[in-house]
Amino acid sequence: MFEPERHPYFEPWTDPESGVISYILTERVAAVQQGFYFVNPSMSADGKWLWFYAAFPPAEEHTLGVVSTDADNPEIRHFPRAGFRAEAPLIDPNSKGCYFANRSTVYWQPVDCCEPTPVCSLDPDWIAGRYQDLMATHITLSTDGHTLLLNGRIGNHWWVGLGDTRTGKVEILKEFGRHYNHAQFSYHDPDLFSIAEDHWRDMTSGQQFPFEQRIWLMRTDGSVFEPFRGQDYFGHNSNVCHEFWSKDGWMCWADYERGAYEGTVEGREANCVWPRPVCHVHCTSQRRYWVADQTPYRWDEEPCQVLFYDRETGKEVAIASGLPSHYMPRRWYHTDPHPHFSPDDEWVIYTTTVRGTFDLAVARVSDLAERVR
């Protein structure tokens, strides 16, 4: 059981406005220690390990770090060999390691060993010398545990594919003439995944292109490729972004202006759950409790908040009512708070700047729930 109050590597921090207590990982292996991008939890399924991104500014690359949640056996490790770009890491559901990717290969970093092992690789003949970037925005695993969903860029276009953990091969499902990324397997339907349209800069001209329909659905057998809600035209009648799958198979997303939403694959509803401006949102398995940051996109103008919300009571509380901006541009490491729930729904994990550095923080859900009762 994680007891950060007793853990020697964590220090409590109390939000001055709300009184909510967070516990910040203060033992360091790197100058930047950052929670995972919100779609992939930082905490292992067994609750024994908290993984984080470790970086050494101004060096560009992230590496992996992990801390034991056992207050009686505290341990923190850095894996300098586990270097990656983007937000790729995914903790293995067996809790014994973490997937990450660099160059054209996905690796698996064991929690108890320094050497990562290759899992699957793009075929060099398919790459054929072209500019190749990114193997996954964030790796997700099929419900049967054998297939990794990957997406990346090759030359001046984009692709999505499947990495087979048993054969080591990557199958390209589809190539795109515009930018699609953030591919995520459904937790509920083994063949279904979402993939996001995103803006992009043409690598040769530098011209910027916007996206239109953010959330798309695809099937691994190629039978589906369609916008989740064709009527949601980004920047015209919606600001739909930052989507994720709830554990029970709902598509959830943030509309920057309107709030957190959810809808089923069958009904394609857009139920507004939390009507307020939000940037990144996440929810518990039963979709009762939600967290959000608001907003790292305006950090230069105003402090960023990390918020907690109970949809049943309609009340919210600030986990962090004003994270200060940082001397480092946030885009260097995509240092947004990205709050998210642990797999057991017991913890909110986020990245904080209250100590003047980028640090991993956790807050107890039961404490938060009490405050919004």
Add this chain to the structure above:
Amino acid sequence: MENNLSEHPYFVRWTDPETGVPSYILAERVAPHQQSFYFTNRSLSADSRYLWFYAAFPPGPQKTLGVLSMDSQAPFVRHYPAAQFDDASPMVALVGDPRGPGCYLTMKNKVFFQPLEGEPQVVCTLDETWINGRTLGHLATHLTLSADRRYFLLDGKIGNHWWVGLGDTQTGEVEVLKEFGRNYNHAQFSPVNPGLFSIAQDWWIDGISGERFPFDLRIWLMSINGNLFEPLRGGDYFGHGTQACHEWWADDGTMCWTDYEQGVFEATVEDRTAVKVWQGPLCHSHCDPTRRYYCADESPYKWAKQPCKVLFYDRTIGKEIAIASGLPQPPYPRNAYHIDPHPQFSADGQYVIYTTTVFGKVDVALTRVEDVLARM
């Protein structure tokens, strides 16, 4: 300072089994992969106090800097994880550098200075407005400084083309001198003429199509005022009678290069006559400040078929000897980190520094020139 390799606690002596030439391998580790600099840029500071090296953590793709104190009485080794550089950009600060001892490197669109202690400091920056969201490759193949120490010479890729420019050490600004529709890289300031530099044509793979294009005339000369851009020797058509490649400036301003098959050549900027120095085949070569002694590797390009040698040559007597007569293949593909031995002379001509694989890892090695000469 006691600069005695045989007494330095961080080095292990290794003797070539065929020639008996001793090398001293840096056995103290800050990373599983420790590699000497690309041969055009010296690993050892000119005062021989600090040995800088590339440090990497396979399969992590990035290289970072490490440094060793050569003082056997006060040894230390340090790793700088924040100094994560592109390509072979690092350049050890010259003696008398106003920033003190340290090493320059490039990351993203900036040149940084990594001091012996502390964090990397920004030296100059390529304007974001000029980049304009295009994909930016490296900022320098390997940094060099103008003979008057005013400018860094930079070369890189932007979008799907290439450029060369100057980084002003005083203002921090980068001026793009010229853009190219084909790959030019390996730009190097002349050590004697502050307005002159060489730049290399190189092959490239089109990032979008994957089509591979060869280079034609390897070595070009340019001046910073824009009035010169010409091949050193217009008749050397690569792959059509010559294989001129891997050029460098000797300390006296002579242009030197390796023809993969024919060997090492040199020519002055003034008359461009190619003088053959050392019969090939050879891959990367380098010379001491007098241009009497040369070293080379032969050949990491053939590593899959045969061990790679590191060779030493005395042009006056026409004899060569192996510093390492058979380096085994590296434990991972050489392309991943450009793992070639890249032997080079120190600024004082007293050492040959190279990357060795004799311990089954990638390591930095030094050989004393006097030990080599004693066996010739």
